[in-house]
Amino acid sequence: MTSIVKPRIVHHGLSRNRLGLTIRDYEGGMSTLCAGCGHDSVTAAIIQALFELAVPPHRVAKMSGIGCSSKTPAYFLGASHSFNAVHGRMPSIATGAAAANRELYLLGVSGDGDSLSIGLGQFAHAVRRNIDMLYIIENNGVYGLTKGQFSASADIGTAAKRGEVNEQPPIDPVQLTMALGGTFVARSFSGDKDQLVPLIKAGMRHEGFAMIDVLSPCVTFNDHEASTKSYQYTREHSHEVMHTDFVPPMPGIRVAYEEGEVVPITMHDGSRLLLRKVSDDYDPHSRGAAIEYIRTHQRKGEIVTGLLFVDESEPDMHGINSTTGMPLNELGFRSLCPGKRRLASLQRRYR
Amino acid sequence: MDPTKTEGTEYFHRVVDCQWACPAHTDVPEYIRLIAQGRFTDAYMLNRESNVFPGILGRVCDRPCEPACRRGRVEDKAVAICRLKRVAADNRDDIRDRLPQAPHVSNGKRIALVGAGCASLTVANDLIPLGYECVIFEALDTPGGLMRTNIPAFRLPASVLDEEIAYIVDMGVDLRLSHPIESMRALLEEDFDAVFVGSGAPKGKELRLPGRDDTDRIHIGIQWLESIAFGHVSSVGERVLIIGVGNTAMDCCRSSLRLGAKDVKVMARKPRAFFKASDWELEDAEEERVEIVVNHSPRAFLIEDGKLVGMKFDVVEYEFDDRGAIRDSRIVDEATFPCDDVVLAIGQENAFPWVERGIGIEFDKWDVPIVDETTYESTLKGVFFGGDAAFGPKNIIWAVEHGHQAAISIHKYCEGLSLTDRLPRGVNLTTAKMGIHEWSYSNDYDPAGRRIMPHVDLRKRFRKLNIEVELGFTADDAAAEVERCLNCDLQTVFAADLCIECDACIDICPVDCLTITHNGDADSIEANLRTARLNAEQALYVSGPLKHTSRVMVKDENLCVHCGLCAERCPTGAWDMQKSTVVIPYASDEASRDQQLCQITRKAG
Numbered sequence: 001m002t003s004i005v006k007p008r009i010v011h012h013g014l015s016r017n018r019l020g021l022t023i024r025d026y027e028g029g030m031s032t033l034c035a036g037c038g039h040d041s042v043t044a045a046i047i048q049a050l051f052e053l054a055v056p057p058h059r060v061a062k063m064s065g066i067g068c069s070s071k072t073p074a075y076f077l078g079a080s081h082s083f084n085a086v087h088g089r090m091p092s093i094a095t096g097a098a099a100a101n102r103e104l105y106l107l108g109v110s111g112d113g114d115s116l117s118i119g120l121g122q123f124a125h126a127v128r129r130n131i132d133m134l135y136i137i138e139n140n141g142v143y144g145l146t147k148g149q150f151s152a153s154a155d156i157g158t159a160a161k162r163g164e165v166n167e168q169p170p171i172d173p174v175q176l177t178m179a180l181g182g183t184f185v186a187r188s189f190s191g192d193k194d195q196l197v198p199l200i201k202a203g204m205r206h207e208g209f210a211m212i213d214v215l216s217p218c219v220t221f222n223d224h225e226a227s228t229k230s231y232q233y234t235r236e237h238s239h240e241v242m243h244t245d246f247v248p249p250m251p252g253i254r255v256a257y258e259e260g261e262v263v264p265i266t267m268h269d270g271s272r273l274l275l276r277k278v279s280d281d282y283d284p285h286s287r288g289a290a291i292e293y294i295r296t297h298q299r300k301g302e303i304v305t306g307l308l309f310v311d312e313s314e315p316d317m318h319g320i321n322s323t324t325g326m327p328l329n330e331l332g333f334r335s336l337c338p339g340k341r342r343l344a345s346l347q348r349r350y351r
Numbered sequence: 352m353d354p355t356k357t358e359g360t361e362y363f364h365r366v367v368d369c370q371w372a373c374p375a376h377t378d379v380p381e382y383i384r385l386i387a388q389g390r391f392t393d394a395y396m397l398n399r400e401s402n403v404f405p406g407i408l409g410r411v412c413d414r415p416c417e418p419a420c421r422r423g424r425v426e427d428k429a430v431a432i433c434r435l436k437r438v439a440a441d442n443r444d445d446i447r448d449r450l451p452q453a454p455h456v457s458n459g460k461r462i463a464l465v466g467a468g469c470a471s472l473t474v475a476n477d478l479i480p481l482g483y484e485c486v487i488f489e490a491l492d493t494p495g496g497l498m499r500t501n502i503p504a505f506r507l508p509a510s511v512l513d514e515e516i517a518y519i520v521d522m523g524v525d526l527r528l529s530h531p532i533e534s535m536r537a538l539l540e541e542d543f544d545a546v547f548v549g550s551g552a553p554k555g556k557e558l559r560l561p562g563r564d565d566t567d568r569i570h571i572g573i574q575w576l577e578s579i580a581f582g583h584v585s586s587v588g589e590r591v592l593i594i595g596v597g598n599t600a601m602d603c604c605r606s607s608l609r610l611g612a613k614d615v616k617v618m619a620r621k622p623r624a625f626f627k628a629s630d631w632e633l634e635d636a637e638e639e640r641v642e643i644v645v646n647h648s649p650r651a652f653l654i655e656d657g658k659l660v661g662m663k664f665d666v667v668e669y670e671f672d673d674r675g676a677i678r679d680s681r682i683v684d685e686a687t688f689p690c691d692d693v694v695l696a697i698g699q700e701n702a703f704p705w706v707e708r709g710i711g712i713e714f715d716k717w718d719v720p721i722v723d724e725t726t727y728e729s730t731l732k733g734v735f736f737g738g739d740a741a742f743g744p745k746n747i748i749w750a751v752e753h754g755h756q757a758a759i760s761i762h763k764y765c766e767g768l769s770l771t772d773r774l775p776r777g778v779n780l781t782t783a784k785m786g787i788h789e790w791s792y793s794n795d796y797d798p799a800g801r802r803i804m805p806h807v808d809l810r811k812r813f814r815k816l817n818i819e820v821e822l823g824f825t826a827d828d829a830a831a832e833v834e835r836c837l838n839c840d841l842q843t844v845f846a847a848d849l850c851i852e853c854d855a856c857i858d859i860c861p862v863d864c865l866t867i868t869h870n871g872d873a874d875s876i877e878a879n880l881r882t883a884r885l886n887a888e889q890a891l892y893v894s895g896p897l898k899h900t901s902r903v904m905v906k907d908e909n910l911c912v913h914c915g916l917c918a919e920r921c922p923t924g925a926w927d928m929q930k931s932t933v934v935i936p937y938a939s940d941e942a943s944r945d946q947q948l949c950q951i952t953r954k955a956g
Contacts, residue, residue, distance in 0.1 A: 003795035004788050004919050009861045011425050011910050013882035023863075036853040036922025044858035191852055219853065219922045231851045235899045 018054040028078040038190035038216030049200035065090040069111030069138035088119025091126035101327040106133035112153040127180040132316040134203040140218040141229040148221025159226035173213040184210035185309040201246040207268040208316040241282040242306035245274040354895040360776045363931045372419035374752040375401045380840040387833040394439035409437030413746035428801035438829045451480035453523040458482030463543040468496020470549030470738030473754025477938040479522045490531035500577035504817035535706040552701040552739035562652030566659040572696030588691020590614045597627035600696035661689040726770040727757040758938040774936035780929040794915040797834040847895040849925035856917035862910040
């Protein structure tokens with residue numbers, strides 16, 4: 001009998017993280033995506049990053065909408081919370097989840113269709129509210145589930161598998177997020193885990209909305225020679241400007257680097273990002289300059305990747321709204337129901 | 352690193368650890384699959400091709416395949432390869448119509464074979480179908496050699512031995528029993544085209560200590576076992592000491608229990624890590640309540656009034672270095688063990704009092720004949736050695752391999768061809784892909800543990816000397832055990848020019864044995880592996896440059912479970928699972944090549 005299920009083998013070469021878990025404990029069900037799909041590599045990168053961060057799987061809530069990308073939360077973290085929302089409506093559900101339990105790690109996985117077409121409005125408001133979550137867009141430029149029509153992120157001039165050429169301008173999730181005030185904006189490639197894994201770790205630790213646009217080729221409908229989102233095209237045209245190393249908060253550990261070579265950024269939990277400049281003329285702290293840089297290079301046909309913008313100073317949704325510091329399910333009856341008198345005094349304020 | 356060369360025979364053969372470790376290169380994964388399909392007779396015949404005695408070896412083989420088995424590295428316990436061989440033998444149908452037969456007309460060549468043990472029988476098995484007349488001279492009145500005299504019947508029943516020897520003898524061996532060869536010179540003067548010596552290593556080592564010659568209750572292990580096998584010895588004292596801790600010692604201690612001994616101790620000079628006996632033989636002896644005493648070095652036999660009453664030992668303490676080797680030792684005490692009999696099982700050697708010196712067969716400084724390791728020819732043309740007679744005591748499976756190789760040499764010698772111009776081994780590869788999500792083998796990883804061999808109840812097994820202790824696997828055991836085989840001969844074959852570096856294979860690999868990395872020296876590649884390299888003896892496959900980034904695909908063969916998921920997930924077919932068949936040439940292959948060459952020459956002429 002032929003089996004296509006990944007067997008769970010706890011072999012002698014497996015290492016364990018701080019929680020005593022192996023990487024196998026961060027895996028999920030068997031993927032039903034096409035063989036060679038970029039999304040499976042993003043899944044593997046998420047598994048790797050969460051294993052290395054030693055995030056307890058039961059503290060994660062996986063959020064997704066509809067599409068090939070949105071199926072993938074079934075393929076990692078089999079012991080986590082998960083919500084598969086209506087098409088394009090995942091940001092609202094995530095907002096609600098974030099409001100209810102600020103101690104969960106929210107990990108949204110969406111696609112170019114789910115976030116840039118039907119769900120664009122929802123997406124925009126999640127950025128604007130600076131929800132504390134990691135939002136990964138698995139971007140392949142086509143609607144894979146419905147046989148490969150162009151999506152809103154298809155580039156001008158790219159051709160579909162049958163030859164039609166796209167003439168409408170694309171929505172670039174990176175520029176969009178920056179324009180909407182996003183506080184952590186990155187772009188990466190499913191085929192480059194050296195870059196993607198540290199970005200996922202950093203995004204998980206960022207307090208606020210962290211968006212990673214991952215170019216993730218559709219091996220079935222958009223991996224041909226005339227495509228601008230194929231494995232080969234992406235490899236040839238991507239241009240890393242900022243390489244990120246993620247350093248977890250470990251007292252006593254000093255990381256050696258030359259002054260000027262690296263931009264260190266301290267995260268809220270004490271972990272640090274070491275941004276190594278690959279391009280001298282790039283500044284990840286200036287929103288305007290970053291957008292300008294990305295646009296200029298886009299015109300030259302280059303795909304700028306890396307951690308493109310980060311701002312650790314902006315408050316997230318809870319900060320803006322001064323909400324309670326505890327998850328709502330942990331509040332006692334007395335705090336949740338302060339009584340008739342308190343209600344009456346509250347109502348008086350609005351009379 | 353340069354791309355790994357997989358074109359020759361060695362790379363893919365080595366991946367099949369069991370087959371590589373087997374001296375006769377038995378195609379283990381293939382016969383296990385045949386058993387899984389219920390094709391016991393086919394599994395038996397496949398075994399017989401390489402190891403000639405599947406029923407015998409399925410019980411008493413030294414099993415070099417099992418320590419090599421990959422399953423033992425992935426988890427803890429190897430596949431029970433040897434026991435599965437017995438499953439094939441136990442459940443086979445009558446195979447006599449599938450055996451090769453002697454041609455109606457002999458080729459006129461006569462071969463003398465000295466000793467009717469496994470080496471000579473293998474030579475006869477390979478040469479008789481080619482038309483050779485084989486005459487086996489055996490000193491005893493029954494064939495089998497050490498398989499019969501030194502392996503007790505409770506491990507290897509006589510019926511099994513008789514049946515598999517008969518397969519060969521019935522092909523037309525001229526078997527002359529009770530016919531010891533007393534002079535090589537005389538044998539050479541007879542009308543034989545070649546002589547093969549497969550007379551074993553029949554001399555047990557002595558232990559010269561005070562008191563050795565003052566009693567008749569000290570026995571030499573292999574001779575004592577032979578006396579038991581032929582019914583000359585049928586009892587032993589209540590307290591028996593066995594000196595030595597090899598496999599012969601295990602047979603001696605377990606035989607003692609069956610002859611009436613109540614208190615049997617195996618006396619070892621060194622600690623357990625240095626025991627020569629196989630683990631499973633030690634386990635079986637200890638299950639029968641044999642006590643193994645370590646760090647006792649024999650000093651004297653104690654005789655009182657002409658009667659053996661005990662033995663005196665030095666108690667030794669050892670110092671070890673970092674690798675566990677003995678660095679130093681000192682005597683810390685002495686101890687006396689009372690006993691009625693002592694059996695010496697401290698090794699054996701080959702002895703050739705019947706080979707005259709000065710007739711062209713040269714001996715080395717240990718008085719052992721000089722034998723070529725490829726051709727098995729002695730320094731006298733046309734005289735070949737094999738089995739324990741060639742390079743000292745080894746085991747049955749080595750003797751079988753010697754027999755195969757000596758048969759090739761004898762054929763070439765008789766044809767007047769160069770002995771060293773031998774057919775090379777080959778490897779054939781065929782894809783195992785049958786369709787979408789369909790492979791021609793059971794690729795699922797079964798986490799089941801190794802099955803335990805059922806044994807005869809401890810109270811029952813000592814009643815008679817020849818009650819076979821191991822009962823053989825039940826149908827359920829066999830069905831479960833076959834699924835533990837990882838099918839290492841289903842090779843992962845990579846085509847670098849097809850790879851688009853999508854990482855699908857790396858992500859799916861359940862043992863993290865694949866890596867795509869920048870090429871560099873061995874150290875830098877090893878540093879980048881997804882899982883640290885745990886076994887430097889296992890190959891590291893490095894592909895040619897991949898077309899998008901010039902990086903390389905690296906595979907650490909050590910833990911690969913051959914599940915085929917890399918090939919299953921590959922969108923371009925860069926990975927494929929291909930069944931490898933190692934082609935081992937035998938005398939018959941050499942003969943058909945010679946025939947073809949002959950025809951070509953004749954046509955050309």
